[in-house]
Amino acid sequence: MTSPYVREITREDHLAHLRLHPDASHLQIPEWADVKPGWLGQSVGWFEGESLVATALVLYRPLPGTRRFLAYLPDGPGIDWRTPRLELWLDPLVAHLEREGAFAVRIGPPVVVRCWDPSVVAAGVADPAVRHLRELPAADIDGFALDAGERLRQLGWRRCEEDEGSGFGLGQPRFGCLIPLQERSVDDLRAALAPHWEQALSTAESAGVRVVTGTGGDLPEFHRLYTATAAHDGFKARPLDYFQRMWKALNAEDGDRVRLYLAEYDGEVLSAAFMINVGSRSWHSYAASGRRGRQLRPSSALLWRMLYDAWAANAETYDLRAITPTLTESRLLGRLLFKTGVGGMAVEYLGEWEKPVGTQGKVLQRAVKAYLGRR
Numbered sequence: 576m577t578s579p580y581v582r583e584i585t586r587e588d589h590l591a592h593l594r595l596h597p598d599a600s601h602l603q604i605p606e607w608a609d610v611k612p613g614w615l616g617q618s619v620g621w622f623e624g625e626s627l628v629a630t631a632l633v634l635y636r637p638l639p640g641t642r643r644f645l646a647y648l649p650d651g652p653g654i655d656w657r658t659p660r661l662e663l664w665l666d667p668l669v670a671h672l673e674r675e676g677a678f679a680v681r682i683g684p685p686v687v688v689r690c691w692d693p694s695v696v697a698a699g700v701a702d703p704a705v706r707h708l709r710e711l712p713a714a715d716i717d718g719f720a721l722d723a724g725e726r727l728r729q730l731g732w733r734r735c736e737e738d739e740g741s742g743f744g745l746g747q748p749r750f751g752c753l754i755p756l757q758e759r760s761v762d763d764l765r766a767a768l769a770p771h772w773e774q775a776l777s778t779a780e781s782a783g784v785r786v787v788t789g790t791g792g793d794l795p796e797f798h799r800l801y802t803a804t805a806a807h808d809g810f811k812a813r814p815l816d817y818f819q820r821m822w823k824a825l826n827a828e829d830g831d832r833v834r835l836y837l838a839e840y841d842g843e844v845l846s847a848a849f850m851i852n853v854g855s856r857s858w859h860s861y862a863a864s865g866r867r868g869r870q871l872r873p874s875s876a877l878l879w880r881m882l883y884d885a886w887a888a889n890a891e892t893y894d895l896r897a898i899t900p901t902l903t904e905s906r907l908l909g910r911l912l913f914k915t916g917v918g919g920m921a922v923e924y925l926g927e928w929e930k931p932v933g934t935q936g937k938v939l940q941r942a943v944k945a946y947l948g949r950r
Contacts, residue, residue: 849861859878
């Protein structure tokens, strides 16, 4: 491979490349920049001669009082992470971002390091001596991913702490949950349900819980459940206009990019979630439910319908997003068992990495932390 160079490309060229290489994360499509308030989006491409060989979405966040930016590539870039010469991809990227005014670059390699079977996770949760996923035997460990992490360190990148954050409202989960759909039948998916999950789904089906797809007009109803979930689980809820912006932006280029699913009983919406579709992957996002009707297990009916629809659309993977790696009792443990109970593999990604840019990069990183400390 010759050393490629990086430059800005048009949104149209970015989208055209993604149609040929559709495995990008939904956080790496150009429309995602329209969802994020306070960020500036830029599509970039790697070129060998005149040939476009890779693309990425960069989000720039201005540092207050300066003309410098944090450059962030969530779930990206989608380059060849198995190559032993990552510098051929990353050095021209950093050089381009420095010219654009970046004082630091943060990336999230879309690379799975380890994965665990759902039955192994369930056994670990039941064992009081096991406190973390990494204490369990992994179904697979990717040596190429481990090599990529070591190479990043050698190139001067620093792994971001999972709970660190930079205060810019960024950071993707280190641990997630994936359901493989390729070459599986619906009977295979149903047989993979844990006993407690099968019982919950049967309860919802017997009670007559109905799952439907919604429209943009249903976003306020979703947001009602979402804010209730945020209050119960202790996280800060996004405002309604964030989801209205997401609905408009993601469906602008592809009218089926994002769907809203609603679980109803006796005319009342009890649970809701978004499915985001890009290429061969579907993401389960912003699941929400209220206190009423929980005994009817609407969330189980909702996820099963969404999983079936993804399978019917020939998706290869259903991504259930974040899970906790801690197996001791916590408010997040139920969510872990819910996601692995539907047949999800627990996975550990390579995580997010950061590198200062230019002579003032480290100084400005410290300034960011001082700025946040005063907020």
